[in-house]
Amino acid sequence: MMKLILSLTSPFARKVRVVLAEKRIDFEAVVDIPWEPTTRVPEYNPLGKVPVLVMDDGSTLFDSRVIVEYLDNLTPVSPLLPKENRPRVAVRRWEALADGVTESAATIFLEKKRPEARQDPEWIVRQESQVFRGLEAMSEDLGEKTWCTGDFFTLADIAVGCCLGYLDFRFPGILWREAHPNLARLAGKLAQRASFAETVPVA
Ligand code: GSF
Secondary structure (H helix, E strand, C coil): CCEEEECCCCHHHHHHHHHHHHCCCCCEEEECCCCCCCCCHHHHCCCCCCCEEECCCCCEECCHHHHHHHHHCCCCCCCCCCCCHHHHHHHHHHHHHHHHHHHHHHHHHHHCCCCHHHCCHHHHHHHHHHHHHHHHHHHHHHCCCCECCECCCCHHHHHHHHHHHHHHHHCCCCCHHHHCHHHHHHHHHHHCCHHHHCCCCCC
16 A cells, blocks of 8 residues: 655645545654654655655555646545646645645744854744735635636635645734634635644644
8 A cells, every 4th residue: 555654744645645635645743853863864855855655566656746646646536637738737826825725834843943143033034924824825816706716716725725724724813814804704615624623734
């Protein structure tokens, strides 16, 4: 059986776990915190990051974008990426935007774990502006549509949902729901899905 090496707080790992659930793909979860001195993640991913997918023949896949592309083509259940070029890259662009906001938020989280004297306030401000501009762009691009790219639930919605869930988990002070009611509506819809309800980050 495929193994997914993950941490229960990783928003990128959550994106893969949601895809696995939506497509009804069986897997074994292997929790391995990349920050722990005893981590074995580097044995599977030279970048030392989770998630990593370990396939039956032992070969490994990373990063989350590559893993979800592989999974979407593994079973015809609930296709999450369109086949045609423009609609497909539109979903990938949403994923890049959402993952980018997540990356900037994770960077802030890590910088703030450093001793106060070694934190770079300008670096934090730069990451914060990327988060806020990114949220603005997501809200603008979503508009009043049912889903990110229109009438169908896709990987775009999964990436946005994992991003917003990460902000809730690590940055409860960022009031994105008040700032962007349409994102709050989308997040509320996603939270009803078992794939999201079963993967809410836990400390
Ligand atoms: C990012 C994975 C990542 O940053 C992806 O899978 O999409 N582009 C990659 N993972 C973090 C944990 S979390 O923030 O999701 C990670 O493993 N960090 C360990 C490190 O050494 O940076």
